[in-house]
Amino acid sequence: MRVIAVVNQKGGCGKTTTTVNLAACLAADGARVLAADLDPQAHTTIALGVDPEELDENVYEVLVDPDGAKRLRSVIVPVSERLDLAPSGIVLSAIEQKLAGAAPSGESPTERLGLALETIRDDYDYVVIDCPPNVGVLTFNALRAARELIVPLETSYFAIDGVQRLLETIGLLSERLGHDLEVRILPTLYDGRTRYSRTTLGEIRELFKDLCFDSVIRINVKLREAAQHGLPIIRYAPRANGARDYAALALEVEVTPPEGLSVAAPEAPEETDTADVREVVIRFDDPSAGDVRVAGDFNGWIPDKGVRSVIESNGQTRVWTKVLRLPPGTYQYRYVVDGEWREDPTNPNTVPNASGRQNSLLVIS
Numbered sequence: 001m002r003v004i005a006v007v008n009q010k011g012g013c014g015k016t017t018t019t020v021n022l023a024a025c026l027a028a029d030g031a032r033v034l035a036a037d038l039d040p041q042a043h044t045t046i047a048l049g050v051d052p053e054e055l056d057e058n059v060y061e062v063l064v065d066p067d068g069a070k071r072l073r074s075v076i077v078p079v080s081e082r083l084d085l086a087p088s089g090i091v092l093s094a095i096e097q098k099l100a101g102a103a104p105s106g107e108s109p110t111e112r113l114g115l116a117l118e119t120i121r122d123d124y125d126y127v128v129i130d131c132p133p134n135v136g137v138l139t140f141n142a143l144r145a146a147r148e149l150i151v152p153l154e155t156s157y158f159a160i161d162g163v164q165r166l167l168e169t170i171g172l173l174s175e176r177l178g179h180d181l182e183v184r185i186l187p188t189l190y191d192g193r194t195r196y197s198r199t200t201l202g203e204i205r206e207l208f209k210d211l212c213f214d215s216v217i218r219i220n221v222k223l224r225e226a227a228q229h230g231l232p233i234i235r236y237a238p239r240a241n242g243a244r245d246y247a248a249l250a251l252e253v254e255v256t257p258p259e260g261l262s263v264a265a266p267e268a269p270e271e272t273d274t275a276d277v278r279e280v281v282i283r284f285d286d287p288s289a290g291d292v293r294v295a296g297d298f299n300g301w302i303p304d305k306g307v308r309s310v311i312e313s314n315g316q317t318r319v320w321t322k323v324l325r326l327p328p329g330t331y332q333y334r335y336v337v338d339g340e341w342r343e344d345p346t347n348p349n350t351v352p353n354a355s356g357r358q359n360s361l362l363v364i365s
């Protein structure tokens with residue numbers, strides 16, 4: 001079971017939106033998923049169609065009681081196929097005062113969520129935790145329970161400074177907690193129509209490098225509408241940009257587990273004599289793009305893995321040249337352009353993929 005905490009001390013950056021829609025997309029891909037709401041505002045609970053006022057108990061009971069780990073199953077609410085919710089409520093706002101000095105000797109109140117999740121380890125493939133916008137006892141519980149952290153980062157300069165400080169804090173907390181945390185940065189609220197957003201996204205990628213997801217979450221009003229209707233975006237508006245972006249994020253999460261964990265990898269091409277390997281060149285040009293990568297069944301759908309990339313300029317247009325070394329065969333691929341997955345506009349050969357969109361087809365004879 002992979003436990004992923006979505007954390008940022010800044011509000012309005014997309015923590016709840018990411019928790020709800022990543023969890024729903026993972027479930028849509030066939031995984032068993034629990035969304036855990038640790039924010040007293042209960043926005044994840046509400047966004048998944050559950051009224052916190054109508055519940056008799058929530059994660060408060062799990063965390064406040066030293067033996068609360070046994071109660072987790074009783075508070076979990078089924079939301080949809082393969083997707084469940086551990087709901088929150090306003091009572092969680094009192095948890096700091098309730099737990100202060102209340103833990104018996106040798107037991108930390110920040111371990112309680114992790115102990116509770118151990119009781120359901122065989123029930124789920126993923127747990128996605130929505131954290132409150134501060135680093136207190138609730139966030140500490142999430143950090144102790146999780147192995148992976150996703151930090152949503154709004155594509156603005158002020159947000160970058162805040163995340164740099166957050167990463168420093170997480171590093172110190174990781175040492176204090178005594179376990180490693182894999183941190184990934186997720187650019188959110190991206191508006192590719194503006195030069196400001198494109199420039200900022202480039203600076204985010206340059207600053208955080210491999211910590212960044214290739215996926216980018218674009219500004220999309222349908223995401224807000226979906227939350228108001230108590231539905232994940234893939235159920236409310238499956239063809240919206242928000243649905244496409246979170247489906248891409250889910251795929252990236254699935255194929256890039258933290259070190260030491262494994263997932264079922266896509267089938268690799270059969271081994272062939274290196275003499276049969278061909279050098280294949282494909283090109284993408286777009287005057288507005290800031291970052292272009294390629295992913296396909298030849299590299300496990302991990303953007304630019306094993307690909308040589310050359311960037312040139314043709315007047316005002318930037319041209320990305322991708323050099324692949326592949327044996328003869330038929331391959332499916334897509335470009336990732338500023339975090340958006342696209343088919344190759346210059347290649348008329350396509351096949352439908354599992355999401356109902358098209359993959360480009362590359363035939364090497």
